[in-house]
Amino acid sequence: MNFSQFYQYPLINxxxxxxxxxxxxxxxxxxxxxxxxPGPPMYCDICHxxxxxxxxxxxxxxxxxxxxxVPFEKRGLNPKCLKHSTQLxxxxxxxxxxxxxxxxxxxxxxxxxxxxxxxxxxxxKKDAVQRDLQELENTIxxxxxxxxxxxxxxxxxxxxNSHKLKTDIEKHKEDLHREIDIAIERLKSGVDEIESKHLAxxxxxxxxxxxxxxxxxxxxxxxxxxLNSSDVCLLSSYKSRNVEFRRVPPIPIVSLSRFIPQxxxxxxxxxxxxxxxxxxxxxxxxxxxxxxxxxxxxxxxVPRIIxxxxxxxDDSNELESVSCLSDDDVWACGSDNMMSLFNLKGELxxxxxxxxxxxxxxxxxxxGGELVYTDYLKRTVNIVKNKGIKTxxxxxxxKPLFVCSALSGDLLVVMITDDNKEAKVARYSGSTEKQSIxxxxxxxxxxxxxxxxxxxxxxxxxxxxxxxSYPGSPAVVVVNQAGKFRFNYTGFPLILKxxxxxxxxxxDIQLRILTxxxxxxxxxxxxxxxxFLRYIDNCQINHPNGLCVDSRDNLFVADGxxxxxxxxxxxx
Numbered sequence: 001m002n003f004s005q006f007y008q009y010p011l012i013n014x015x016x017x018x019x020x021x022x023x024x025x026x027x028x029x030x031x032x033x034x035x036x037x038p039g040p041p042m043y044c045d046i047c048h049x050x051x052x053x054x055x056x057x058x059x060x061x062x063x064x065x066x067x068x069x070v071p072f073e074k075r076g077l078n079p080k081c082l083k084h085s086t087q088l089x090x091x092x093x094x095x096x097x098x099x100x101x102x103x104x105x106x107x108x109x110x111x112x113x114x115x116x117x118x119x120x121x122x123x124x125k126k127d128a129v130q131r132d133l134q135e136l137e138n139t140i141x142x143x144x145x146x147x148x149x150x151x152x153x154x155x156x157x158x159x160x161n162s163h164k165l166k167t168d169i170e171k172h173k174e175d176l177h178r179e180i181d182i183a184i185e186r187l188k189s190g191v192d193e194i195e196s197k198h199l200a201x202x203x204x205x206x207x208x209x210x211x212x213x214x215x216x217x218x219x220x221x222x223x224x225x226x227l228n229s230s231d232v233c234l235l236s237s238y239k240s241r242n243v244e245f246r247r248v249p250p251i252p253i254v255s256l257s258r259f260i261p262q263x264x265x266x267x268x269x270x271x272x273x274x275x276x277x278x279x280x281x282x283x284x285x286x287x288x289x290x291x292x293x294x295x296x297x298x299x300x301x302v303p304r305i306i307x308x309x310x311x312x313x314d315d316s317n318e319l320e321s322v323s324c325l326s327d328d329d330v331w332a333c334g335s336d337n338m339m340s341l342f343n344l345k346g347e348l349x350x351x352x353x354x355x356x357x358x359x360x361x362x363x364x365x366x367x368g369g370e371l372v373y374t375d376y377l378k379r380t381v382n383i384v385k386n387k388g389i390k391t392x393x394x395x396x397x398x399k400p401l402f403v404c405s406a407l408s409g410d411l412l413v414v415m416i417t418d419d420n421k422e423a424k425v426a427r428y429s430g431s432t433e434k435q436s437i438x439x440x441x442x443x444x445x446x447x448x449x450x451x452x453x454x455x456x457x458x459x460x461x462x463x464x465x466x467x468x469s470y471p472g473s474p475a476v477v478v479v480n481q482a483g484k485f486r487f488n489y490t491g492f493p494l495i496l497k498x499x500x501x502x503x504x505x506x507x508d509i510q511l512r513i514l515t516x517x518x519x520x521x522x523x524x525x526x527x528x529x530x531x532f533l534r535y536i537d538n539c540q541i542n543h544p545n546g547l548c549v550d551s552r553d554n555l556f557v558a559d560g561x562x563x564x565x566x567x568x569x570x571x572x
Contacts, residue, residue: 034058043072045088078118091115187259194257208249216245297510297553297571299525303536306554306567310346313563321455321504321546322558322565323365330548330556330565331371333360339373339384342565355382355389362402362455362546367409374400374413381413381428393431398424401451406458410434414447414454414466423447425456425464425483437464437483446477446485455546459507461528467502467515474500476515478530487530489515495535496520504547504558508571514555516544523547523557525570539568 032040032052040050044059045068051059060067068078068088078088081101089099095113104110116124219241226234313319313334323331325341329349333339337357341349354360354375361374371384372392381393381400393400398415406412406427416423423445427435440446447454448470455467462481468474476489491500497520504516511528523536523544542561549555555568
């Protein structure tokens with residue numbers, strides 16, 4: 001019987017067979033191609049025929065083609081070789097990640113490669129599939145189901161919370177309207193009271209004038225009679241009263257009141273009405289990578305030092321300014337003309353000397369990762385770019401002190417005049433001054449008129465914060481984006497052992513303001529409105545200068561005494 005004869009058996013409609021019929025048919029339908037013995041246990045993968053054990057030898061003896069006889073349950077495991085079409089692959093080359101046959105091996109193409117048998121490979125793969133299947137069924141799929149079921153709950157909670165917030169806001173609106181109505185009624189009552197007093201005054205004046213008119217009228221009538229009279233006694237007794245009435249009283253004029261409406265300050269209204277707490281969206285058990293963070297980071301009770309970065313600075317060459325290039329590298333400068341980049345291991349990555357050889361006043365890193373520094377004596381602001389230094393701002397009557405890179409890409413520069421009679425913050429886009437911040441609404445200077453430390457930073461709400469260390473009036477001075485004064489922070493009296501001396505300043509993602517207190521060796525932490533939250537005093541800080549934070553809100557402190565850059569965690 002040849003191969004084509006195998007398909008000459010009549011087709012049977014299994015669906016019409018009984019259960020017993022199906023079993024009988026299943027046993028009979030497979031027969032040895034050579035002797036027609038039912039239920040043959042062997043199979044030739046190349047010829048695709050069923051064989052009983054007795055006929056295996058006879059089939060293999062036929063040398064007209066290759067043969068590969070395997071147990072029936074393992075048929076089809078060995079694919080045909082892609083290079084030798086008449087061969088089946090028995091091995092898998094791990095280096096080449098392909099199935100190979102014996103001729104491939106003998107060709108030497110895979111010499112020295114690690115190989116594994118196809119059956120072993122299949123067994124290993126099945127084990128891997130089984131493990132993956134168990135993990136998917138028992139662990140991964142249930143977690144996704146749990147997450148999916150949690151989303152509608154959170155969505156309902158969100159809707160419910162939003163509804164509650166709107167209800168609370170609406171109630172607050174009614175309270176505000178009620179207070180406004182009360183205030184308006186008071187004003188209207190005041191108008192009524194003023195009108196009543198003025199009317200009483202006018203009524204009194206009117207009565208007096210009418211009385212005078214009546215008397216004058218009577219006198220006119222008497223004088224007319226006297227002119228027509230020849231009575232000597234009457235004429236001789238006449239006395240003029242014109243002097244009495246000649247002094248006519250001034251016309252009563254009531255000065256009318258005016259309503260002077262208070263100018264509506266939208267920003268103050270928004271602040272006074274209230275605010276929504278910061279939205280927090282974080283994944284449960286989420287690992288925080290570089291540049292990612294949960295939006296709600298409460299302060300911890302005991303801040304801790306993560307890293308002490310040793311630099312070449314010391315108390316003779318005091319470390320003054322720091323600015324993060326990345327989470328792993330930080331720029332620093334001190335009392336010499338060098339600016340140095342350190343990694344967290346304290347290794348010096350590179351150093352750059354100032355263009356003029358002068359000491360840099362301050363440093364900052366731009367949004368593009370370029371170093372910017374001020375040169376007080378040369379009146380310039382310079383940028384380190386393409387391994388060179390370029391002057392981007394040149395001043396005439398002003399000298400730049402401290403600088404920071406704004407979120408917009410602008411530079412904010414604290415500067416002072418030669419005679420120390422004026423100080424201001426200027427915003428620059430490139431070499432163009434876009435904004436000047438110098439006075440408050442009363443026309444008084446915002447910043448001390450002395451060449452004292454005035455580190456500057458921009459908060460995430462675009463407030464501009466300056467740590468003004470002038471001994472006469474040390475303060476953290478904060479203005480909004482438009483340059484309008486918001487508040488001063490002059491220290492928290494309960495914690496101060498010595499006069500407050502704010503030096504370095506920075507802000508974090510929570511809009512908190514951090515300032516270093518050089519005299520007390522503290523780091524003060526304020527909220528965005530200047531309210532004192534707490535302070536850091538347990539991290540061996542001695543004369544802290546400049547501050548900066550990385551993308552994860554880790555705090556870097558320039559310790560002036562030790563010359564170390566301390567990396568501190570102060571949040572949960």
